[in-house]
Amino acid sequence: MHLAAFLIAGNAAHSQVLWRHPDSSPGGFLKLDYYARIARTLERGKFDLLFFADRLAVSTRFGGDHRYGVGHGDQDATRLDPLPILGALAALTSRIGLGATRSTTYSQPYSLAREFATLDHLSAGRAAWNVVTSVNQGEANNFGLRQSLSHDARYDRADEFLDVAHQLWGSWAPEALLLEAGSGRYANADLVSAIAHSGPYFNVRGPLNIPASPQSGPVIIQAGSSQRGQDFAARWSEVVFGIQPDLPRMQRFYQDLKGRAAKFGRKPDDIKVLTAMMPFVGRSRAEAEEKRARHNALVDPIVGLSTLSSHMNVDFSGYALDAPIADLEVAGMQGLFSLIRELSSERQLTLADIGRMYASGVLVPQVAGTAGDIADWMTHIVAQQGADGFVITPVHLPHGFDDFVDLVVPQLQRHGQFRQDYQGDTLRSYLQA
Numbered sequence: 001m002h003l004a005a006f007l008i009a010g011n012a013a014h015s016q017v018l019w020r021h022p023d024s025s026p027g028g029f030l031k032l033d034y035y036a037r038i039a040r041t042l043e044r045g046k047f048d049l050l051f052f053a054d055r056l057a058v059s060t061r062f063g064g065d066h067r068y069g070v071g072h073g074d075q076d077a078t079r080l081d082p083l084p085i086l087g088a089l090a091a092l093t094s095r096i097g098l099g100a101t102r103s104t105t106y107s108q109p110y111s112l113a114r115e116f117a118t119l120d121h122l123s124a125g126r127a128a129w130n131v132v133t134s135v136n137q138g139e140a141n142n143f144g145l146r147q148s149l150s151h152d153a154r155y156d157r158a159d160e161f162l163d164v165a166h167q168l169w170g171s172w173a174p175e176a177l178l179l180e181a182g183s184g185r186y187a188n189a190d191l192v193s194a195i196a197h198s199g200p201y202f203n204v205r206g207p208l209n210i211p212a213s214p215q216s217g218p219v220i221i222q223a224g225s226s227q228r229g230q231d232f233a234a235r236w237s238e239v240v241f242g243i244q245p246d247l248p249r250m251q252r253f254y255q256d257l258k259g260r261a262a263k264f265g266r267k268p269d270d271i272k273v274l275t276a277m278m279p280f281v282g283r284s285r286a287e288a289e290e291k292r293a294r295h296n297a298l299v300d301p302i303v304g305l306s307t308l309s310s311h312m313n314v315d316f317s318g319y320a321l322d323a324p325i326a327d328l329e330v331a332g333m334q335g336l337f338s339l340i341r342e343l344s345s346e347r348q349l350t351l352a353d354i355g356r357m358y359a360s361g362v363l364v365p366q367v368a369g370t371a372g373d374i375a376d377w378m379t380h381i382v383a384q385q386g387a388d389g390f391v392i393t394p395v396h397l398p399h400g401f402d403d404f405v406d407l408v409v410p411q412l413q414r415h416g417q418f419r420q421d422y423q424g425d426t427l428r429s430y431l432q433a
C-alpha cells in the first residue's frame with residue numbers, strides 16, 4: 001500500500017474549515033517550522049510522499065470578484081509557492097518524497113525542468129511534480145490571457161509540455177559530468193544533447209543546464225478525471241490521485257485508468273492509483289464520530305460554493321440554494337463536476353447541500369473509526385482493487401497527521417499492509433517496491 005499526504009501551502013486542504021478548527025495553528029502556514037513539523041511526522045510514518053496542491057489565483061468566480069473567497073477563507077484564499085518550501089524540507093528530511101504542483105498552462109518547460117531537476121538533486125532523488133492544466137479564469141487573468149484555454153487545448157499543450165520536459169531531463173546522460181580537474185575536462189559534451197524541439201506550443205533548443213538528476217526527472221503525479229484527463233494520466237503519470245466517494249466508483253476509476261496504460265505502451269502497475277480519504281481516528285468509535293461532528297459543524301456552505309466556483313470556472317452565486325445543481329457545461333474540472341451531478345441526483349441534494357459537502361472536504365470520503373476500523377477499511381479498498389493506496393487529507397494542522405501516523409500506520413504495518421521502513425534510495429523506488 002502506498003501513502004501520500006495532501007497539503008496546500010495555505011490554510012486549507014480539502015477541508016476548507018481547517019483554519020477555523022480549534023486544533024489548528026491558523027497563522028502557522030506562513031512559517032517554516034509548521035511545514036517541518038508536518039514533514040517530520042509523515043516521514044516517521046514512512047509515507048511515500050507529501051505533496052502540495054496549488055492554484056495561481058485567489059477565487060474570483062463566485063460573485064465576480066475576490067471578496068467572498070478571501071473574506072471568508074475558501075480553499076484558494078491564500079497559498080504560498082510550494083517549491084521553495086520543498087527546497088527547505090529537502091534539508092530537514094531525508095527519505096520522504098516531496099511533491100509540488102506546477103501548471104503546464106502557465107509555465108514554460110525549460111524553467112520548470114530546471115526547478116524540478118534542482119529539487120531532485122538537492123533532495124537526493126525525492127522530487128515529484130503534480131502536473132495540472134489549471135482550471136479557471138482568475139488564473140488566466142494573472143498570466144495575460146483574457147480567456148482560459150479550452151479544456152482539450154489545455155491537454156494538447158500539456159502533452160507537448162511533458163514531452164519537452166522529459167527530453168530536457170534526458171539531455172544529459174548520467175555519466176556526462178566528468179569534473180576532471182587535472183585534465184580540465186568538465187563534461188563529455190558528446191553525452192549532452194540539444195533537443196531542438198519545435199511544436200505548436202513550444203520551441204526549445206536545449207540542452208538543460210543541469211546534469212542528470214538522481215531520478216532523471218521527478219515522479220509524475222496527475223489528477224485529471226475527464227476522459228481526456230485519464231488518457232493524459234495513462235500516458236505520463238506514475239501516481240494518479242483521484243477523489244471517489246465510494247468503492248464501486250473507486251473500482252471503476254481504477255480499472256478504467258489501468259486499462260488505458262497498454263495504449264501508451266505501459267503496464268497497469270506502472271501507474272499507482274491513490275484515492276483520497278479524510279480519516280477521523282478515535283480511541284473509540286464514539287470519539288471518532290465526535291471528532292467528525294466537531295469538524296463538520298464548522299462548515300459554511302457558501303464557502304464551499306466559492307471553492308466550487310473556482311474549480312468549475314462557473315459563478316454559482318446566482319443560483320437558488322434550495323434547488324438541485326444546474327445542468328451546466330463546465331470548462332473547469334469536468335470529471336469532478338460529473339461526479340457532483342451524479343451524487344446530486346442519487347441523493348436528492350440541493351445546491352446548499354453540495355456547498356456544505358464541498359466545504360467539508362470537496363468530495364473526499366470521511367472515514368471515522370478506531371485505528372483498527374480505518375486500517376481495515378483501507379485494506380479492503382486495496383484488496384478489492386479500488387486503489388493502490390491513499391492520499392490522506394488533514395482536517396487540522398500542523399498536528400492533523402499525528403493520530404494517523406501513531407495509531408493507524410502501526411496497524412497497517414502489523415498486518416503486513418505497509419512498509420516498516422523505506423526501501424530503496426529514491427521516491428520512484430518506493431513506488432515500484
Ligand SMILES: Cc1cc2nc3c(=O)[nH]c(=O)nc-3n(C[C@H](O)[C@H](O)[C@H](O)COP(=O)(O)O)c2cc1C
Binds near residue numbers: 131
Ligand atoms: C483530485 C484532483 C485534484 C486536483 N488538484 C489540482 C491542483 O492542485 N491544482 C490545479 O490547478 N488543478 C488541480 N486539479 C485539476 C486537474 O489537474 C485538471 O486540470 C482538471 O481536473 C481538469 O481536468 P479534468 O476535466 O480532466 O478533470 C485537480 C483535479 C482533481 C480531480
